[in-house]
Structure formats: structure tokens, C-alpha cells
Amino acid sequence: MDYIALLRGINVGTSVKINMKELKTLFEQCGFSNVSTYINSGNVIFKSHDKKNSITENIEKALHITTGNEVKVLVKTKSEMVKIANSIPGDWRNNDNQKTDVAYLFESIDTENIINELPIKKEYIHLIYVKGALIWNVRREDYNKSRLNKIISHKVYKDMTIRNVNTARYLATC
Known part of the structure; x- marks a missing residue:
């Protein structure tokens, strides 16, 4: 299924800074496919067979490990x-x-x-x-x-x- 992850507070003001290339790699390491990012504000397009809740938990955990910060993630389906x-x-x-x-x-x-x-x-x-x-x-x-x-x-x-x-x-x- 096609998903879009919206990361809250990424690269805005003094918020958590993360490079979009690194973010793409992080999503691929989480097992997602066809990963791409859009602009520098934490928009990630990807495919997964997992359910939204487990996707969200997986991304938030990976972001915490990578950045050392709690990053809220909102996952929406393409539809x-x-x-x-x-x-x-x-x-x-x-x-x-x-x-x-x-x-x-x-x-x-x-x-x-x-x-x-x-x-x-x-x-x-x-x-x-x-x-x-x-x-x-x-x-x-x-x-x-x-x-x-x-x-x-x-x-x-x-x-x-x-x-x-x-x-x-x-x-x-x-």
C-alpha cells in the first residue's frame, strides 16, 4: 500500500534536524520500499504491507534511535x-x-x-x-x-x- 509519513517539527526553526537523504535511508532500513522524500520538512512517500499503527511505531522508534529525540509521525494512506x-x-x-x-x-x-x-x-x-x-x-x-x-x-x-x-x-x- 502507498503511504505518506508526515514528520512533525523536522527542520523547522530550532527543531530536530535531519538530512532527507539520511531520512530516506532510515525508511529503507525500516523495510519500506519505493521511498522518496519531498522538500526538507519531513514528508516521506513509501510503500509497505504493514498496518499504519505498526508503521508509525517503527518509524518513531527508528527516529528516536537515530536523532535522540522524540519525533511524532503521522502516517496517512495515499487515498x-x-x-x-x-x-x-x-x-x-x-x-x-x-x-x-x-x-x-x-x-x-x-x-x-x-x-x-x-x-x-x-x-x-x-x-x-x-x-x-x-x-x-x-x-x-x-x-x-x-x-x-x-x-x-x-x-x-x-x-x-x-x-x-x-x-x-x-x-x-x-
């Missing part, structure tokens, strides 16, 4: 990624006028009620919940008013991993 990407309206983009991101949700917060828990001002932001993700779009001029930047200090932030709309769309097509 899950396609469903999420297909839920993004075609005119939602990242450009000078708007910002669109996909917050992939870990199981602990994967519920439509997550929208009500976020410290945002909904009148300035468009939100779509689809199983496994929360998609948002905000006009650049309204970004600060939306309070979207407050998410990083909220308790649910540790249970999501965010990718921009271009990455989300790409991962659904690879």
Missing part, C-alpha cells in the same frame, strides 16, 4: 491524502493575497469540534474540516486579525502537523 487534497477549494492558494494551509490532525484531536477549540476569530478565516485534517484559508491582510498565529501556543498544536497548500496538493499526486 486519505487524496481525499484531503480534493477537499481544498481550487481557488485557495498561497499568493500575495491569501494563505492556505492544511493542518493534518493526529487521532487525539481528529474531530470536527476541533474548529471550536482553536483560539481564532472565525469571521476572518475560512475553515474546512475533513477527516484527518483542518484546512484554512485567510486573506493576507486579515492574517493578524484572524489570530491564526495563536494556534502555535494552543494545547492542540502538538497534535497537528501543518503543510502549505502546495505541499498538500503535491503529496496527494505523488
Whole structure:
């Protein structure tokens, strides 16, 4: 089966640093096939016959041994990624006028009620919940008013991993 692993907090700011070539090798050593990485933010595409739970445990353990850090990993099937990407309206983009991101949700917060828990001002932001993700779009001029930047200090932030709309769309097509 085709899978995509989304590693949380890799190569962002002062987070865990890992080379993508080394990450590819680590996945191959875990027994996965057709491994490739996409950009430098911890996106790994691969094949496996194992179940998602055991895949996740295997990757997290290998990352801990390799980096010495706890790295949360969210594993999605290709079909899950396609469903999420297909839920993004075609005119939602990242450009000078708007910002669109996909917050992939870990199981602990994967519920439509997550929208009500976020410290945002909904009148300035468009939100779509689809199983496994929360998609948002905000006009650049309204970004600060939306309070979207407050998410990083909220308790649910540790249970999501965010990718921009271009990455989300790409991962659904690879």
C-alpha cells in the first residue's frame, strides 16, 4: 500500500534536524520500499504491507534511535491524502493575497469540534474540516486579525502537523 509519513517539527526553526537523504535511508532500513522524500520538512512517500499503527511505531522508534529525540509521525494512506487534497477549494492558494494551509490532525484531536477549540476569530478565516485534517484559508491582510498565529501556543498544536497548500496538493499526486 502507498503511504505518506508526515514528520512533525523536522527542520523547522530550532527543531530536530535531519538530512532527507539520511531520512530516506532510515525508511529503507525500516523495510519500506519505493521511498522518496519531498522538500526538507519531513514528508516521506513509501510503500509497505504493514498496518499504519505498526508503521508509525517503527518509524518513531527508528527516529528516536537515530536523532535522540522524540519525533511524532503521522502516517496517512495515499487515498486519505487524496481525499484531503480534493477537499481544498481550487481557488485557495498561497499568493500575495491569501494563505492556505492544511493542518493534518493526529487521532487525539481528529474531530470536527476541533474548529471550536482553536483560539481564532472565525469571521476572518475560512475553515474546512475533513477527516484527518483542518484546512484554512485567510486573506493576507486579515492574517493578524484572524489570530491564526495563536494556534502555535494552543494545547492542540502538538497534535497537528501543518503543510502549505502546495505541499498538500503535491503529496496527494505523488
